[in-house]
Structures are given as C-alpha cells and as structure tokens.
Amino acid sequence: MIPVIVVLLFFASSIILGFLIQKTKRVVLPLVPPLPPGPSPWPIIGCVPEMWRNRPAYRWIHDLLKQLNTDIACVRLGKVHVIAVKSPEIAREFLKKHDAVFASRPITMATHLFSSGYLTVGVTPMGEQWKKMRRVLIAEVFNQSRLRWLLDKRNDEADNLVKFLYSQCLNSENGSVVNVRIAAQHYSANVMRRMFFNTRYFGKGREDGGPGLEEELHVSALFTLVLHTYAFCVSDYLPWLRPFDIGGHEKKVKDALKIIKQYQDPIIDERVRMWRCSNQENRIKAPVEESLLDVFISLKGADGQPLLSAEEIKAQITELQLATVDNPFSISEWALSEMLNQPEMLTKAQEELNRIVGIDKHVQESHIPHLPYIRACARESLRLHPVAPFNLPHVSTDDAIVAGYFIPKGSSVILSRLGLGRNPKVWENPLRFDPERHLSGDASQQVELEEHELRFISFTTGRRGCMGGTLGTTITVMLFARLLQGFTWSMPPKVDKIDLTEAPTLFKLHPLHAHAKPRLPAAMYPV
Incomplete structure (x- = not known):
C-alpha cells in the first residue's frame, strides 16, 4: 500500500503545479474585454424573436440604448453581433482609427439580389470586385471633368423642375397648392436618368415636365429597394428560414427589381449591342458618348477587352x-416644411438668393458655394431628419477592441443617424430646426453637407465613405435653391402649421402640400 503521506504530497504538489500553470496562463494570455452591453441572447437564434416582436427593429434598438444608458450596445441576431453606436467619439474610433478593420459589408438577401451577386461598389464586401468598381467610379464618374461634361443635363432638369411647378400655378393669378414631394422626388430621379440614359422619360412623358406612369412606377420601385436594403430581414440572420420569406421581404425586393429591370435593361442591352457591334465591324460607325452608360460600355481593360x-x-x-433618389427630396421637403413654420427663415433664404443670384437669372451650380444660409438649412435638415435610422453597416474583418469593448470578427457595426444627429450631448436643443447652428459668422467659411467628425451622418468617412459627395451636395442644393428662388411659399388654405410627424420610414408622414406663387418675372419661367 502507498503510504498516506505520499498520496497527500502528490495531491498537494498537483494543486501547486496547477496553480502555477494557471498563474502563468494569466500572465501570458491577457483578459479579453467584454462585449458592449446588450440583451441576453437565446442559443442559436440570438435576439431575433425580440427583434421581430418589437418592429420596426430600429426603434427597438434605440430603446435598448436608452434603457441601458449606453452609447454602444451589442445585440446578437443569429450568429451575428450587431453593434449599435450613437456617440461621435466611438463612431470615429470605428470609422477612422479602425477603418481598415471595419471596411467590409454584410451578406444580405436584398443586397445580393440588386447587386447581381455583389458586382457593385456600395454594398459589396471587401475584395477585388469592390476595388475594381471603386476605381471605375472615382476615375470615370465622380471626377470634376466628368461632372462638368454632364452639367447641361443637370441644368435641363433644374429648368424642368421650375417648369413643372409653374405649370401647376397657371390656374390662378395667386398661385396654387402643389405637392412638393412629387416634384422633389422626381427631380433627383430625372437627373440620374438623364446622366445615365440621356432621357427624362421611359415612355412618352408629359408636356408639363411631370412624371409619366413609367417614371412613377420606376421611382416607387427604387424606394421599395431603398427601404428594404439592410432592413433587419429575419433570413439574413437565420438563413434556414429564407424559403419561408417571413414578412414577404424577398418578394417585395424581387418585385421592385423586376420593375426596375423592365425599364432599364432594354436601354442598356441595346446600347451595349451598338457599341459591341461597332467594335467588331469597323465599317459600323462607333456610337457617340452621350451619357454615363456610354462611358461604362466603352471602358477597356489592359487586354483591350471591355472592362x-x-x-x-x-x-x-x-x-x-438607389444612393441618390432619397436624400435630395427628403432634405428639401423637410427643410421647406420646417421653414414654413418659421417663415422668417424663408425670407432670409430668399434674400440671400436675391443678393447673390438676383431675380433676372436662375440659380446655377456655380452659385452654390456662395449660398451659406441655404446650405446651412439643407445641412440642418440632414441632421434633424435623416433618411434612415442607421448608416450602411460596416463589417469587421478581424477581432478589435473599440471603446474598451471586444468587437468580434464578423460583427456588423451600425451608426445611429438619429442618435448622432439628435444627441443632446453634441447639439444644443437638438429637436429644434436651427440652421444658424452651422454658421460660424465667418463669411469665408464654407458650409458643407459633409460631416467628417460624425456628429451626424451625411456621406460618412473612411474607405467606405461616399465617393459622390460633391454630386450629392450639388443635386440637393440645386433642388432646394430652385424651389426657394422660383416661388413664394406659404401655408395651404385653412392650415396654420405644417405637420412634422415622421413616418416609420423616417420620411415625412404626409407629403408636403404648400401654396406656391411665382416670384420671378414671367419671362423667367419656361412654357
């Protein structure tokens, strides 16, 4: 028999050895910081049931941030850690300090469908395809010489906007009540259609410059895609539920995409055929570059083949x-709605236009840098009334430590447009529409729509920052300035105050109907 003393010594030495090994591990392997605070997830499915039960999901997430009294929260949906942020300081850590780690995008049903399997730049995960399309857009679409080449097309649509509204005022000497949303939505859509396809209409169009049935269907389909992209679809987090299409999410996306393709694809296919045939048979005269579609088709790779x-x-x-259709109209509709409730702002904006542009010519893109108050109104509208609750999600390609928390690889980071733009720690009286907060008093200082410090979300920043910020600003401010310059705006009959209720989409719940009266000489209005 083994003496008792030997057994005791063996166990004692084992305990001491285990203690020393554990202590060594503690020294070598530092403790991992905790995840950001958040609700306790269920096994496998995470918090998907709570997300579904508390729709819309963005309100549920914002309520969690408020209940937890935190600027950063973690919600596990399926296997994905969704990190929500409402602090500019933490947002800058993600998109500036750790930009390289958080520069990818998630795989979702909607983005996979409309990008044809991630052939684009905006929603495509990091990789060679993203780099290729990014180079194309920077070199061939968003450079200054290309934007100048397309200036006449944008000017035509700015003139058409005035024509369309003016035609609705002809029924009365004192003007008429008009639907501002229709004019504003279709202006930005018309601009992009002209730049891509060199046409305003897919069909016969309207003499007054307004949208035809084809354009109404096309724009409606674009908005359906906008609202369903990154919209917390259950099957994005639990892929095995996709065949059931819970909520009809996939059907809506496919139906909208079908309408868009119905109008766009025949134009693209015919134009591609013309360019390809002219290249194959030299006797056929090559088409002339008339639009961005022609530019895309004519690009060549290093091997001389179509790029x-x-x-x-x-x-x-x-x-x-999709990237252009929502912001310009929403900014202008919300700003004009707020300014109708504070008419002294309308007066100040129109005085600026009178001083800088005059009443004998239309405001042009060259005037935009010299209209600080109008730009401040647009910027304030973007801050207070964002077009979406969150920015496009950023996916981490590696583990990271941000704001003292552990962010696992594969996490989806969403910055709260509402939480940043309406943050009382950043903005005094944040729910008040106050353009003056963006004016420093220095007349030489430019008022930009961009917000690089992420105190609210405009064109974001970093590798995934919007490349079309200049074009987006131009379309937005031109729309807004033409509305203000061309017409005197007032309340509709029997209305004392414009209703500023938000829809669940964050657009204005009710389209803005306002009384418009021409304020320029009659010769300034196209007929």
Whole structure:
C-alpha cells in the first residue's frame, strides 16, 4: 500500500503545479474585454424573436440604448453581433482609427439580389470586385471633368423642375397648392436618368415636365429597394428560414427589381449591342458618348477587352440610383416644411438668393458655394431628419477592441443617424430646426453637407465613405435653391402649421402640400 503521506504530497504538489500553470496562463494570455452591453441572447437564434416582436427593429434598438444608458450596445441576431453606436467619439474610433478593420459589408438577401451577386461598389464586401468598381467610379464618374461634361443635363432638369411647378400655378393669378414631394422626388430621379440614359422619360412623358406612369412606377420601385436594403430581414440572420420569406421581404425586393429591370435593361442591352457591334465591324460607325452608360460600355481593360460586363453595368447603375433618389427630396421637403413654420427663415433664404443670384437669372451650380444660409438649412435638415435610422453597416474583418469593448470578427457595426444627429450631448436643443447652428459668422467659411467628425451622418468617412459627395451636395442644393428662388411659399388654405410627424420610414408622414406663387418675372419661367 502507498503510504498516506505520499498520496497527500502528490495531491498537494498537483494543486501547486496547477496553480502555477494557471498563474502563468494569466500572465501570458491577457483578459479579453467584454462585449458592449446588450440583451441576453437565446442559443442559436440570438435576439431575433425580440427583434421581430418589437418592429420596426430600429426603434427597438434605440430603446435598448436608452434603457441601458449606453452609447454602444451589442445585440446578437443569429450568429451575428450587431453593434449599435450613437456617440461621435466611438463612431470615429470605428470609422477612422479602425477603418481598415471595419471596411467590409454584410451578406444580405436584398443586397445580393440588386447587386447581381455583389458586382457593385456600395454594398459589396471587401475584395477585388469592390476595388475594381471603386476605381471605375472615382476615375470615370465622380471626377470634376466628368461632372462638368454632364452639367447641361443637370441644368435641363433644374429648368424642368421650375417648369413643372409653374405649370401647376397657371390656374390662378395667386398661385396654387402643389405637392412638393412629387416634384422633389422626381427631380433627383430625372437627373440620374438623364446622366445615365440621356432621357427624362421611359415612355412618352408629359408636356408639363411631370412624371409619366413609367417614371412613377420606376421611382416607387427604387424606394421599395431603398427601404428594404439592410432592413433587419429575419433570413439574413437565420438563413434556414429564407424559403419561408417571413414578412414577404424577398418578394417585395424581387418585385421592385423586376420593375426596375423592365425599364432599364432594354436601354442598356441595346446600347451595349451598338457599341459591341461597332467594335467588331469597323465599317459600323462607333456610337457617340452621350451619357454615363456610354462611358461604362466603352471602358477597356489592359487586354483591350471591355472592362465591364453588361451585368456589372446594370447592377452599378441601379445602385447609384438607389444612393441618390432619397436624400435630395427628403432634405428639401423637410427643410421647406420646417421653414414654413418659421417663415422668417424663408425670407432670409430668399434674400440671400436675391443678393447673390438676383431675380433676372436662375440659380446655377456655380452659385452654390456662395449660398451659406441655404446650405446651412439643407445641412440642418440632414441632421434633424435623416433618411434612415442607421448608416450602411460596416463589417469587421478581424477581432478589435473599440471603446474598451471586444468587437468580434464578423460583427456588423451600425451608426445611429438619429442618435448622432439628435444627441443632446453634441447639439444644443437638438429637436429644434436651427440652421444658424452651422454658421460660424465667418463669411469665408464654407458650409458643407459633409460631416467628417460624425456628429451626424451625411456621406460618412473612411474607405467606405461616399465617393459622390460633391454630386450629392450639388443635386440637393440645386433642388432646394430652385424651389426657394422660383416661388413664394406659404401655408395651404385653412392650415396654420405644417405637420412634422415622421413616418416609420423616417420620411415625412404626409407629403408636403404648400401654396406656391411665382416670384420671378414671367419671362423667367419656361412654357
């Protein structure tokens, strides 16, 4: 028999050895910081049931941030850690300090469908395809010489906006009540259609410059895609539920995409055929570059072959329209609504236009840098009334430590447009529409729509920052300035105050109907 003393010594030495090994591990392996605070997830499915039960999901997430009294929260949906942020300081850590780690995008049902399997730039995860399309857009679409080449097309649509509204005022000497949303939505859509396809209409169009049935269907389909992209679809987090299409999310996306393709694809296919045939048979005269579609088709790779396939062109054109269709109209509609409730702001904006532009010529893009108050009104509208609750999600390609918390690889980071733009720690009286907060008193200082410090979300920053910020600013301010310059705006009959209720989409719940009266000499209005 083994003496008892030997057994005791063996166990004692084992305990001491285990203690020393554990202590060594503690020294070698530092403690991992905790995840950001958040609700306790269920096994496998995470918090998907709570997300579904508390729709819309963005309100549920914002309520969690408020209940937890935190600027950063973690919600696990399926296997994905969704990190929500409402602090500018933490937002800058993600998109500036750790930009390289958080520069990818998530795989979702909607983005996979409209990008034709990630052939575009905006929603495509990091990789060679993203780099390729990014180079194309920077070199061929958003450079200054290309934007100048397309100036006449944008000017035509700015003139058409005035024509369309003026035609609705002809029924009375004192003007008429008009639907501002229709004019504003279709202005930005018309601008992009002209730049891509060199046409305002898919069909016969209207003599007064307004949208036809085809354009109404096309724009409606674009908005359906905008509202369903990154919209917390259950199957994005639990892929095995996709065949059930819970909520009809996939059907809505496919139906909208079908309408968009119905109008765009025949134009693209015919134009591609013309360019390809002219290249194959030298006797056929090559088409003339008239639009961005021609630019895309005519690009050549290092081997002399077409750089972009027809599918890449179709998907990228759709994505660029999605990126442009919502902000200009929403900024202008919300700003004009707020200013009608504070008419002294309308007076100040129109006085600025009179002083800088005059009443004998229309405001042009060259005037935009010299209109600080109008730009401040647009910037304030963007801050207070964002077009979406969150920015496009950023996905981490590696583990990271941000704001003292552990952010696992594969996490989806969403910055709260509402939480940043309406943050009382950043903005005094944040729910008040006050353009003056963006004016420093220095007349030489430019008022930009961009917000590089992420105190609110405009064109974001970093590798995934919007490349079309200059174009987006131009379309937005031109729309807003033409509305203000061309017409005197007032309340509709029997209305004392414009209703500022938000829809669940964050757009204005009710389209703005306002009384418009021409304020320029009659010769300034196209007929």
